Amino acid sequence: MAEEKLNVHLIDHPLIQHKLTLMRQKTTGTKDFRELLEEISMLMAYEITRNFPLKDVEIETPVAKCKGKMLAGKKVGVVPILRAGLGMLGGVVNMIPAARVGHVGLYRDPETLKPVEYYCKLPSDVAERMLIVVDPMLATGGSSSAALTLLKEKGAKSITLMCLVAAPEGIRLVNEEHPDVPIYVAAVDDHLNEKGYIVPGLGDAGDRIFGTL
Ligand SMILES: O=P(O)(O)OC[C@H]1O[C@H](OP(=O)(O)OP(=O)(O)O)[C@H](O)[C@@H]1O
Numbered sequence: 001m002a003e004e005k006l007n008v009h010l011i012d013h014p015l016i017q018h019k020l021t022l023m024r025q026k027t028t029g030t031k032d033f034r035e036l037l038e039e040i041s042m043l044m045a046y047e048i049t050r051n052f053p054l055k056d057v058e059i060e061t062p063v064a065k066c067k068g069k070m071l072a073g074k075k076v077g078v079v080p081i082l083r084a085g086l087g088m089l090g091g092v093v094n095m096i097p098a099a100r101v102g103h104v105g106l107y108r109d110p111e112t113l114k115p116v117e118y119y120c121k122l123p124s125d126v127a128e129r130m131l132i133v134v135d136p137m138l139a140t141g142g143s144s145s146a147a148l149t150l151l152k153e154k155g156a157k158s159i160t161l162m163c164l165v166a167a168p169e170g171i172r173l174v175n176e177e178h179p180d181v182p183i184y185v186a187a188v189d190d191h192l193n194e195k196g197y198i199v200p201g202l203g204d205a206g207d208r209i210f211g212t213l
């Protein structure tokens with residue numbers, strides 16, 4: 001992938017790599033898996049928001065008046081892709097507590113690997129918000145791409161996609177269908193297997209988060 005010009009950013013902070021390795025291990029149970037995903041999501045949100053614009057404000061401390069900085073610009077919306085995206089929601093909202101939350105429900109048909117939509121509820125001002133779409137797994141890219149298409153149909157203009165583990169196939173598809181959407185990932189894995197699972201990946205994220213294995 002390295003030589004291609006792709007709209008993808010790897011967030012490979014040592015804490016994230018360590019926690020992701022723990023998540024990948026098949027012996028890691030639901031409680032730890034969920035906690036680690038929330039912690040990584042917080043760290044990724046911290047990185048994604050690094051270039052958020054600031055404005056000067058005048059404040060008064062208990063000691064003196066002074067100038068400070070506060071976030072300026074567009075308000076944020078976080079959109080988890082159900083179910084597994086819910087595992088990343090808490091971490092992002094911890095970092096951006098004023099964010100509104102929309103939900104897009106999609107599952108991947110196990111035979112065709114195509115996304116099937118079953119739910120959509122978004123903030124009414126979605127066109128004015130900077131949306132962060134979260135889903136731990138970007139495999140074929142079908143689910144994320146369908147979610148981005150749906151959000152654009154509903155008026156979204158500014159979207160970032162944040163995934164934990166991606167396959168090169170998924171990055172390529174989302175880049176092709178949504179070149180305007182930057183993708184942030186904690187790892188780019190090797191390939192997809194014949195069932196569309198990311199290799200080495202971490203298995204079925206939704207099942208590991210919710211204990212439905
Ligand atoms: O890139 P793709 O090939 O579309 O695969 C990735 C999708 O598959 C998983 O969801 P799943 O269908 O397992 O639903 P779930 O979150 O309800 O478990 C995952 O959370 C993504 O949404």
Ligand SMILES: O=c1cc[nH]c(=O)[nH]1
Nearest residue numbers: 139197198203204205
């Ligand atoms: O590896 C994969 C691929 C799709 N969905 C998952 O949860 N894991």
Ligand SMILES: [Mg+2]
Nearest residue numbers: 204205206207
């Ligand atoms: Mg699943």
